[in-house]
Amino acid sequence: MACLKAVPLRLRAVTTSKKAAETSSKSTQNVFERLPTEILVKILSHLDASALFSISHITKLFHQLASNKNLRVTWELTVTDKAGRESTLELSWSQFSETSLTLCWCGGDCLPNYEQISSLQLHGVRRFALSRPSLKKPGRRSLMENLDMRSLTKSTQVIGQDQLVQLKLLQPGIIIGLWRDQGSVAFIMFTLHFYKLVERSTQGSSDCSHVEPVIQPPFDDIDSEYGLHGYQLHIVLHNTVCKFMSESFSQLFCRRAHISDGFIMLTAISRTNASQHIQLSGSITMPWRCEALEGAVENCCIMSLTLLDEFRQPFICISSPVSVELEKVDVSYDYDGEHYLIHYKDSDIQVKMQLAKMKKRQTVISLIVNVSVCIVNKHFSRGY
Template identity: 20%
Template sequence: MQVCGIFGRVLGILWFCGILCGYQLSGDVDLSHLSTYKQLLQLTGSQETAVLPRVRTTRVPTSRKTAVKTNTGRLKTATIYDLPNEIVLKIFGYLSIGELLSVAQVCHLWHQLSSDNLLWKPLLQACVPSQTVSQQLGDLKSSNLKSSFMQRCIELRNKRVLRLLKKKNPYTGVIHCKDVENAFKFAGISWQIVMTDKSGNEHCLQNQDISYHLMSVSVRWFSLQMIAVSNVKKISLYSCNPLFHDSKTGKVVSNGPYHRSLLYSMDQKLSLALDKLKPVGSDENLKVFALEDGIIIGVWKEGGEIAFIAIASGLPGLVKKCIMGTASKMYQPPKEKISACLPESTYGLYGYSCTIQLRTMKQEIWDQQFNNVECPNSNIRNGIAQFHLMKETDRQILQKELAFPWKTDAFKSKIKDVCCLDVLLTDNEGQVVWNCSSAVSVKKEGSLKFTFDMDFDYCREQSRCIEYSDQKGQIFIQIDKDEDKTYITHIALSVLMEMLPTQGNDISSSGV
């Protein structure tokens, strides 16, 4: 639709220029009411003013098929391709960057003309700081200024964005959520969900809500334009990153182009994926499912249509994933050689820190950081290290109810015993070992259960737990009640030894 709109705008300008050159171009657009070039520019949205040039024209009778007589005596229908390239280039000079890239998709001729260096040189001067314009022009390849210019703008944008992420949160040890928010706003990054139906049609939806938390970001789509689950063949999640910024203000160029970076892709049918999963929660209206990589999908019980889509994504490496990926491939950070930080293997692992948060899509419910977490050799089995974060005499009170509020354009409610879980485990050098963000359920029975002889009188019949696991780690949280208060009484976290920046092979080979 955007290309068609720009095509109509350019066609109108070309039509008028064709009249000036003595042609009556064929088409469905009637511009006979335009008497001056100034009116034409006002119609097309240009701020330029011009005087109608004096051109001698020959009036050609109008008919259903206006023809121009050729030297051979045959009649030829005049089209926009009969205009000189110089006139087309002059008209392209009034277009914005986004429109210029769009008209390049109309035909091969327009693709060549829209890539002319004369069009892209002033755009470079507008998007690159003035003190480096001459250097930029000297470094860029003169044969293809358009491609080199776009690549240079991407590099400049990424450099500016990453410059905002140098500070770390002293509490969590990773990048601060405020810095991530500032980087997203500066870069103009938005999120797009693309659902492909069985007919191959893509349904694209821009994010309607975004929230920043201590260790993660929550993004939501709750439009009424959702389709039925049975009709979704593929789901892809992208970040949309504007390419150009104004050199003076630093703001994103309005209506400019952007490139998409793939963040998540599910190639199988959504209905098959949900059939394999158990809902994390439900109410009288819908069911909520938690997919991998923090994807949360709400499905109406009646009709089977998608009610909302949300994502919970951890902060470590998120900005680089958004700006450095491509539309077909997710960004993969380079593998770094990590030095061993494990002490003598006779003791085990120590000096780790773990931060855990339970929250909704908007607000915090509970969070706690556990420092100097240890894992003795007796808790390392089959290549898995298990950390017990709480002592027998410790307990953490839950002040708020564990619930998951949801909303659409028309309805809103909340589901009890469902929340979002964020986990961040770092070693004694501050390196991220494991982090996860996902929707979880509070259930009565779990794979683990811890009972201790303590002075607390818990009602074991009301004991509940939260469990989450992925390919890298697993966490178990036990919740008990004492009178009218709810407490977290034990937390066990397990990670693969290969995820730890330690000499895990030395421990496992020692017979433990």
């Protein structure tokens, strides 16, 4: 009888424990919900990338950010033509992913032709609460991007197209969709990494961007490989609807003797190690929608990359559309299908991701990140 009585007691203990955990969780959420907006903004502005990864799973909090209920943050795009005329557009739609935010403004009749655009300005706008909801809320504007189209002409590239639109990548994170039969602007899309997103969206002025203070890691004059090890990489491939890949890689390193051509090489996935290869979920495409029309551009997606240093501090954060190009390679006995390459590069970093396609499934067979020696030296006060 004693054993029979003990069973329900244990069940009640487990149930009580679960209820206590749920109550504690709800209590914690309620504490955050009761915080004044200013304090919540300040808390979010100090989160690093790893913390944002964790908090991104708290759907309610990010839903509140997306719907501007608590933070009342939105984003505006100002387009200036060559005659000096300005058009300020309110956001058409936004999409939060695991580590980035995609913003889109549809053209309609408000935008000049692509060839007539002189500059683009992206502002984060913090709306003020008013006693009368019918009144248009004023806001404090924070400049996030100020792009001169003339300086971007040489680096602009077409990364994909379908029957209706052509996608032009202006610089990392910015796409202009053009109607193929007219050449006029269908939409303008910005992709922003989560790191310090709230701070960048709220802490600048209407004319100046927020300047992030530089925090140097502790200097180490003993470790000859200091700055070449202990990296953690988190990379996500996604589009505006779904996610194809989300992976983290820790303890990435490069030997000092292996520094080559001004870059340190961090190998996350080795082509020769089949156990590291990762199968993608779904076929890579970039869906778009503009007013009453929609479509999907094949072999194009968004790459969100976060590289943390050995102190788990954000080192390089990127979120940008990328194209998937057919690659000519030697015969592979492990993967006999077509091979593709995703190649991203800027002054600080180069990312090469090789994909193999078999039976309509794509597998990542190699992922190499090359980091500029200059940025490593600057960050760690080294002289490689």
